[in-house]
Amino acid sequence: MSQVRVRFAPSPTGFFHIGSARTALFNWLYARHTGGTFVLRIEDTDKERNSEEFLNVIYDSLRWLGMEWDEGPGKGGDFGPYRQSERDAIYKEYLEKLKAAGRTYEKDGAVYFKLLGERSEVFDEHRKKTVTKVANTPAIIDDQIRGRVERIEDEDFVIVRSDGSPVFHFVNVVDDIAMKITHVIRGEDHLSNTSKHVELFKAFGVPVPKFAHIPLILKQNGPGKMSKRDQGALIEEYQRRGYLPEALVNFLSLLGWNPGDDREKMPIAEIIRLFDLPGVNQSNARFDDKKLAHMNMTYLLELPEEKFLELARVYFEKQNVFTAGWPAETYFREVIALAHPKIKGIEELPAYTKYFFTEDFVIDDKVRAKVLSKGEPKARLAELIELLRTADLSSDLAIEDAIKKLAESKSLGFGDYQAVARLAVSGTNVGPSITGMFRVLGREKVLARLERFGATL
RNA sequence: GCCCCCAUCGUCUAUCGGUUAGGACAGGAGAUUCUCAUUCUUCAAAGCGGGGUUCGAUUCCCCGUGGGGGCACCA
Numbered sequence: 024m025s026q027v028r029v030r031f032a033p034s035p036t037g038f039f040h041i042g043s044a045r046t047a048l049f050n051w052l053y054a055r056h057t058g059g060t061f062v063l064r065i066e067d068t069d070k071e072r073n074s075e076e077f078l079n080v081i082y083d084s085l086r087w088l089g090m091e092w093d094e095g096p097g098k099g100g101d102f103g104p105y106r107q108s109e110r111d112a113i114y115k116e117y118l119e120k121l122k123a124a125g126r127t128y129e130k131d132g133a134v135y136f137k138l139l140g141e142r143s144e145v146f147d148e149h150r151k152k153t154v155t156k157v158a159n160t161p162a163i164i165d166d167q168i169r170g171r172v173e174r175i176e177d178e179d180f181v182i183v184r185s186d187g188s189p190v191f192h193f194v195n196v197v198d199d200i201a202m203k204i205t206h207v208i209r210g211e212d213h214l215s216n217t218s219k220h221v222e223l224f225k226a227f228g229v230p231v232p233k234f235a236h237i238p239l240i241l242k243q244n245g246p247g248k249m250s251k252r253d254q255g256a257l258i259e260e261y262q263r264r265g266y267l268p269e270a271l272v273n274f275l276s277l278l279g280w281n282p283g284d285d286r287e288k289m290p291i292a293e294i295i296r297l298f299d300l301p302g303v304n305q306s307n308a309r310f311d312d313k314k315l316a317h318m319n320m321t322y323l324l325e326l327p328e329e330k331f332l333e334l335a336r337v338y339f340e341k342q343n344v345f346t347a348g349w350p351a352e353t354y355f356r357e358v359i360a361l362a363h364p365k366i367k368g369i370e371e372l373p374a375y376t377k378y379f380f381t382e383d384f385v386i387d388d389k390v391r392a393k394v395l396s397k398g399e400p401k402a403r404l405a406e407l408i409e410l411l412r413t414a415d416l417s418s419d420l421a422i423e424d425a426i427k428k429l430a431e432s433k434s435l436g437f438g439d440y441q442a443v444a445r446l447a448v449s450g451t452n453v454g455p456s457i458t459g460m461f462r463v464l465g466r467e468k469v470l471a472r473l474e475r476f477g478a479t480l
Numbered sequence: 481g482c483c484c485c486c487a488u489c490g491u492c493u494a495u496c497g498g499u500u501a502g503g504a505c506a507g508g509a510g511a512u513u514c515u516c517a518u519u520c521u522u523c524a525a526a527g528c529g530g531g532g533u534u535c536g537a538u539u540c541c542c543c544g545u546g547g548g549g550g551c552a553c554c555a
Contacts, residue, residue: 214485216555286503310491311491320517365516441515451516
């Protein structure tokens with residue numbers, strides 16, 4: 024195990040979204056790549072905005088995506104507790120160090136961190152008030168992605184609120200020191216905060232960790248970064264919709280990083296092997312749900328049949344598709360197998376397979392008009408009914424053979440029978456092979472539907 | 481307003497000074513398949529502008545412009 028220690032430090036004040044997931048992912052990847060330790064720390068110092076429910080969302084989402092933490096809540100470790108709300112004693116201890124060093128003062132009941140340098144009163148246009156500026160020297164941020172960044176922190180800032188609770192900047196740095204974090208990998212939105220953090224590290228007399236500020240994910244439409252309110256922003260939504268976590272992780276890894284060549288679809292072990300901080304891009308990336316959907320489809324297509332069946336089963340259960348009871352296992356299995364190579368996402372499954380499970384499906388009017396406008400569908404239907412009364416329906420090949428022979432005898436093509444049969448049996452013009460549909464549905468249902476539809480012509 | 485970061489097809493990106501600027505998603509056209517989807521072929525599509533440095537800049541530097549982020553007793 025290497026000395027690298029990284030942490031993901033979410034605040035349970037909202038849902039777990041794409042941006043957080045990618046920050047977690049890059050931390051996790053770096054830990055796995057270096058053989059280091061991935062720490063999960065919960066930043067719940069803002070009592071007003073926290074909830075247990077949000078905490079579980081974080082745990083569930085991380086686990087679903089396959090990012091198990093090495094230290095943290097439920098896992099233990101030598102530097103716990105891992106929830107900031109339980110670390111008051113540690114913050115008090117560190118606050119005393121700062122006080123002893125003469126780097127704090129109180130004002131309006133709050134504790135301020137005192138910067139070093141000459142002070143002057145300046146009117147701040149933005150905040151419309153007079154503030155005290157400090158002629159500080161620039162903080163040097165050694166960023167693994169952006170290189171050397173300098174920024175001057177020129178105002179004292181609050182580290183403990185008047186109600187006694189410590190502020191983010193303070194606890195964040197204290198915990199990174201106490202938990203021996205070596206690399207701080209976080210979103211670029213924190214880059215401007217980093218000068219505060221560097222000042223604190225220096226005030227504590229400890230070495231400043233390496234930083235890596237990763238680019239942000241911009242919302243798909245409109246300006247700005249993606250937030251939890253944006254369409255497609257929540258991890259739990261992908262979970263609910265039956266997306267494959269491997270696909271989501273693969274997609275996320277490619278937002279701001281690449282393996283250095285043309286490869287996109289890669290197993291996680293390969294991503295871990297190739298991932299490194301200097302390879303991360305510096306510019307923000309716009310979220311693209313189409314590309315995610317495509318990535319998901321490629322993963323879905325190569326999923327082993329048993330695995331796909333289980334995902335389908337779970338999805339049908341969650342969506343409560345079968346209100347009147349589950350279909351027979353072998354039947355369900357055959358339907359799902361038929362749909363597997365044809366769909367782009369698990370969420371399409373119920374609609375795609377509906378007519379397999381009920382007689383109560385609608386005939387699409389547009390498709391009906393289109394199919395009935397060509398050839399002699401009524402005659403074809405009658406011939407098909409006649410054929411299927413006795414034909415061998417035990418295999419797709421046998422069915423295809425029978426229909427082809429029939430078509431040949433009338434100097435017609437397979438398509439002349441396919442379209443009208445499909446419409447009668449499924450109500451639409453999209454679906455699995457007609458032979459597969461016949462085989463799985465069985466003679467009785469197929470004939471009944473063909474006859475029922477024929478009666479409307 | 482001040483500070484910080486960034487800049488290649490619509491989008492994600494490759495290129496570590498010399499390339500017909502490549503790939504992927506999305507889009508167009510075609511082929512294959514019983515429909516649809518897949519798959520395959522193919523087309524269209526990019527170096528923000530201006531200055532430098534250099535024999536030569538997408539690549540290095542500067543200035544604009546544009547985009548993003550930050551400037552709380554939120555995290």
